Amino acid sequence: MKMSIHGKQLVITDAIREYAESKIGRVEKYHDGIIELAVSLSAVRLKTGNYHTAEVLAYLGGSTVKATCTEEDLYAAIDQVTDKLEGQLKKHKEKIQDAIRSREPIVRKMKYNPDTMVVEKEAAADVVKVYLPPKPMSIEEAILQLEILKKVFFPFTNADTGEMNIVYKRKDGDYGHIEPEKK
Known part of the structure; x- marks a missing residue:
């Protein structure tokens, strides 16, 4: 000083x-x-x-x-x-x-493991596991699963691209789709 x-x-x-x-x-x-x-x-x-x-x-x-x-x-x-x-x-x-x-409680880091197809929260003892369905599906099927399971978001393997995607229900009632950026 x-x-x-x-x-x-x-x-x-x-x-x-x-x-x-x-x-x-x-x-x-x-x-x-x-x-x-x-x-x-x-x-x-x-x-x-x-x-x-x-x-x-x-x-x-x-x-x-x-x-x-x-x-x-x-x-x-x-x-x-x-x-x-x-x-x-x-x-x-x-x-x-x-x-x-x-x-502190707001900041949560999520990590996706492509080998096990699991999304995990990086923390000491708290691990949130989200399992991806084993069969690839289209976006429309994923939206149906989202509604059937009454979830806010639904991660899935896209049948067209073979990569992990997420569909979610927006506050205005529409659906959103998140996919990885194409290089």
Whole structure:
């Protein structure tokens, strides 16, 4: 992880740099996708007094997380921006993990074995087997079988081409036919 520390209207001393690197560097354990941290420390004089602002941009793979904090003491601003950034990184990581978990059941890889004429789902313990009828048939016969068996789709060996085809019932009531691409 790369970290760059810049000062605006503020001289970054070695003590400030070491403190910021040690404090802000610990956020790396909360998200493993951090590519770079850009830290900007600034000093502002307002009517109510002198204030220090610490701003951190965390560049992740494809997104950016920003945390900003303003305090009278620079070290307190660094502490608070670190706490804010930790919370945001935890929340971002949980969002990504939830999205991955919600997509898991949808993704299923199917594999057709032409030797056994079986369509199998590639998974650890769950194997869905669909047996093709032994005799080749025409598309019309396959549609009849689809209706008789009351299935949504019906794989079969096409009598004309000798290859596996699929007929299915569409939502509009018509039938669809899937065949391999001809080379």
